[in-house]
Structure formats: C-alpha cells, structure tokens
Amino acid sequence: GETGMAKEKHKDIINVSHRGASGYAPEHTIISYNMGEKMHGDYIEVDLQMTKDGKLIAMHDEKLDRTTNGTGLVKDYTLEEVKKLDAGSWFNEKYPQYANTEYAGIQVPTLEEVFQTFGKNKKYYIETKSPEVYPGMEKELLRLVNKYDINKETLLVQSFSSASLLKMNELDPSIKLVQLLSYRTNAAITDAEIAEIKKYAIGVGPNYTYLNQEYVQKVVESGLEIHPYTVNDKETMKKLIDWGVTGMFTNFPDLLHEVKKGK
Ligand code: G3P
Numbered sequence: 001g002e003t004g005m006a007k008e009k010h011k012d013i014i015n016v017s018h019r020g021a022s023g024y025a026p027e028h029t030i031i032s033y034n035m036g037e038k039m040h041g042d043y044i045e046v047d048l049q050m051t052k053d054g055k056l057i058a059m060h061d062e063k064l065d066r067t068t069n070g071t072g073l074v075k076d077y078t079l080e081e082v083k084k085l086d087a088g089s090w091f092n093e094k095y096p097q098y099a100n101t102e103y104a105g106i107q108v109p110t111l112e113e114v115f116q117t118f119g120k121n122k123k124y125y126i127e128t129k130s131p132e133v134y135p136g137m138e139k140e141l142l143r144l145v146n147k148y149d150i151n152k153e154t155l156l157v158q159s160f161s162s163a164s165l166l167k168m169n170e171l172d173p174s175i176k177l178v179q180l181l182s183y184r185t186n187a188a189i190t191d192a193e194i195a196e197i198k199k200y201a202i203g204v205g206p207n208y209t210y211l212n213q214e215y216v217q218k219v220v221e222s223g224l225e226i227h228p229y230t231v232n233d234k235e236t237m238k239k240l241i242d243w244g245v246t247g248m249f250t251n252f253p254d255l256l257h258e259v260k261k262g263k
C-alpha cells in the first residue's frame with residue numbers, strides 16, 4: 001500500500017556527508033569524514049583543489065583563508081606549506097556550540113590520505129573544483145583512484161564544469177559522473193538538456209532551493225539520478241524524498257538517517 005511505498009522510497013535515498021559531517025566538525029578533515037561515517041552517511045563528499053606542486057587536497061575554496069589560518073590561493077602554495085596550516089581552529093571560533101579542543105591544529109588532508117584512511121571500498125563522491133585553474137586535475141584524480149584501486153562501482157565524480165566531466169569520461173568511461181547545476185530561480189530542465197547530460201553522466205546535482213516536484217519527476221523518469229545539495233533540515237529532506245529524489249547532500253547526515261528511519 002501507500003505506506004509501504006513511502007518506506008521503500010526512504011530506504012534507498014543516498015546519504016552524502018557533505019564535506020563530511022561538516023555541520024558538527026571542521027569541513028574536509030579526516031575527523032569530519034569519520035563523523036560522517038559514524039552518522040550513517042553512505043558517501044563521503046570530497047571537494048578537490050590542487051597545490052602549486054600538483055597535489056590534490058580536500059578543500060572547498062580556491063583560497064586558504066576561510067578554512068585554515070593561511071591566506072591566499074591554494075595554487076600558490078606547496079603541499080608542505082599547506083600541511084603546516086591549522087584547518088580546525090576557525091571552526092571552534094565560528095561554531096562555539098560544536099567546538100572541540102581536538103579540532104585545533106588538525107591538517108588539510110590530501111586525497112591520497114583520504115583514500116589511505118577510508119580504503120578502496122568506501123563510497124567517495126568527489127568534486128573537481130575550479131578545473132580551469134588546475135589543468136591536469138582529472139588525470140591526477142584518476143591516477144590516484146587507480147593507484148588505490150578505489151571501487152569504481154561506488155565512486156562518483158561530480159562537477160559544475162561539463163568540460164571537466166567530459167574529460168573524465170574521455171580518460172575513463174567507466175567512471176560514474178554527476179553534473180552539478182545551480183539555479184537562481186525556479187528550476188527547469190528541457191528534454192534536450194537531459195539528453196545532453198545523459199551522454200556522459202548518470203545523474204544531476206542541483207541546489208534544492210528552487211526545485212519543484214515536476215523537475216524532480218522529469219529527471220527521475222529520464223533515468224537520471226538526482227542528488228540535491230545542501231539539505232540541512234528534516235522538513236526539506238522529507239519533502240524532497242516525497243518528490244522522488246534519489247539522494248542528497250547534507251552537513252547533518254544523522255538527520256537524514258533519522259528521516260530514512262521514519263523518525
Ligand atoms: O557538490 C555539491 C555541492 O557541494 C556543490 O556546492 O559549493 O558546496 O561545493 P559546493
């Protein structure tokens with residue numbers, strides 16, 4: 001019956017720990033990724049930036065300023081320099097209610113360290129950020145995926161840049177891709193746009209803000225996955241699940257877990 005259907009719908013929703021459990025701990029640190037695991041996140045979301053010496057690191061911004069005690073562009077610093085920075089104290093200052101002395105002084109992880117820590121069978125949802133600033137980042141990402149024998153069945157690579165996704169697709173067509181989208185007003189997508197995205201991607205990741213049921217159903221019926229970002233309250237989670245999304249990004253994976261359990 002209807003109730004059973006609703007339960008089925010809840011069960012399969014992919015819970016993506018956005019920047020780790022970044023509502024509770026400093027984003028893109030091993031601590032926040034670990035917390036995402038404990039809170040039943042299915043995937044760890046990792047944003048990528050690249051250092052001056054070509055190392056991929058887990059960081060959202062092109063600049064060090066917001067999430068470390070450094071300043072300036074990541075691309076102007078070597079990994080050795082980035083490793084000296086404190087990636088946790090900013091969080092304690094900004095979110096005193098979640099502050100923890102253990103966060104002070106923690107390091108920015110490299111993608112390599114993330115793979116070493118969580119292993120080849122963990123589900124990773126990796127974003128190529130600013131690919132136009134970092135030529136070669138797709139190739140380096142693929143090199144590390146292969147070096148650590150990451151399970152490609154459960155690996156997703158996402159980007160706002162279709163050029164970056166097409167490059168990934170060209171380098172290794174077996175990598176599953178998600179096209180990120182950003183709407184500033186009521187979301188709408190044409191059949192032609194869906195057809196174009198389906199050539200290389202298995203899904204789309206739109207901001208949830210301007211989504212509507214018609215959009216979600218159109219995308220799902222086309223056979224694409226849809227994982228809106230970044231959903232941090234239970235009411236919105238429930239609404240989106242009801243509309244038929246197949247997963248979502250959240251800074252609070254524990255809340256989505258509760259929603260999935262019907263709580
Ligand atoms: O990758 C999904 C979502 O994280 C996209 O926005 O700016 O948080 O990376 P952003």
Ligand code: CA
Nearest residue numbers: 045046047127
């Ligand atoms: Ca992201």
